[in-house]
Amino acid sequence: MTYSIIGSGKVGTALARQFARNGIPVGIANTRGPLSLALLADELGSTVAAQTLEEALAADVVILAIPFSAHRNIGGTHANWNNRIVIDAMNTYGVPPQELGDQASTDVVAAAFTGARVVKSFNQLPAALLAKEPAQDGGRRVMFLWGRDQDANTSVTALVEKLGFAAISLGTTTDGGKLLGLGGPLILQNIIKHQ
Numbered sequence: 001m002t003y004s005i006i007g008s009g010k011v012g013t014a015l016a017r018q019f020a021r022n023g024i025p026v027g028i029a030n031t032r033g034p035l036s037l038a039l040l041a042d043e044l045g046s047t048v049a050a051q052t053l054e055e056a057l058a059a060d061v062v063i064l065a066i067p068f069s070a071h072r073n074i075g076g077t078h079a080n081w082n083n084r085i086v087i088d089a090m091n092t093y094g095v096p097p098q099e100l101g102d103q104a105s106t107d108v109v110a111a112a113f114t115g116a117r118v119v120k121s122f123n124q125l126p127a128a129l130l131a132k133e134p135a136q137d138g139g140r141r142v143m144f145l146w147g148r149d150q151d152a153n154t155s156v157t158a159l160v161e162k163l164g165f166a167a168i169s170l171g172t173t174t175d176g177g178k179l180l181g182l183g184g185p186l187i188l189q190n191i192i193k194h195q
């Protein structure tokens with residue numbers, strides 16, 4: 001399974017740190033090309049590869065850590081995402097409510113990624129917390145996830161756990177996207193789970 005992070009800002013960098021911490025290879029890309037990521041890749045070591053956008057968008061699992069306004073542009077790079085998993089770590093700050101209508105933002109994203117299985121995760125915490133070691137006080141920081149495809153949810157649960165978080169999947173529940181979307185009750189929940 002290959003992984004990539006699109007976006008090297010606060011969230012993309014926080015996630016890259018978690019991949020590096022756990023020795024899971026990941027590519028990372030932004031609008032400015034791999035040279036702009038050389039310092040970050042140097043700091044994080046060989047598990048984090050600075051890539052072109054085209055390379056990063058070819059991964060089996062693509063994590064979106066970009067402004068919501070950029071998602072259609074990225075979705076449109078592939079006519080069909082061939083069942084690949086796209087993890088939506090975006091929040092909809094500044095997005096006019098009429099753009100979402102009554103839909104969960106992840107469903108709006110899914111509409112722009114034809115043939116992808118979109119799972120929402122990694123959006124619930126501020127980037128500074130997302131970057132921290134998930135093991136805390138004898139427990140692990142909780143990371144929620146939700147998506148409409150149960151197999152994709154299971155794969156993302158496994159990834160979230162490998163990164164050291166305590167994954168809580170909301171499964172395919174109808175309202176899960178809204179619970180985990182901006183303004184939902186799970187946003188900003190910093191919970192430490194003790195086994």
Ligand SMILES: NC(=O)c1ccc[n+]([C@@H]2O[C@H](COP(=O)([O-])OP(=O)(O)OC[C@H]3O[C@@H](n4cnc5c(N)ncnc54)[C@H](OP(=O)(O)O)[C@@H]3O)[C@@H](O)[C@H]2O)c1
Pocket residue numbers: 006007008009010011012029030031032033053064065066067068070073074089090091092093122123124125126127128
């Ligand atoms: N910041 C938080 O605490 C936080 C927490 C949870 C969720 N989120 C959500 O996570 C997402 C990213 O937030 P952020 O704070 O990390 O933003 P950020 O620091 O502004 O970084 C955005 C990144 O997206 C890249 N980007 C923008 N358009 C792109 C495109 N078309 N193709 C490829 N890369 C593109 C930018 O590339 P360049 O570097 O080349 O400009 C930049 O690396 C947002 O949706 C935000 O709502 C943020």
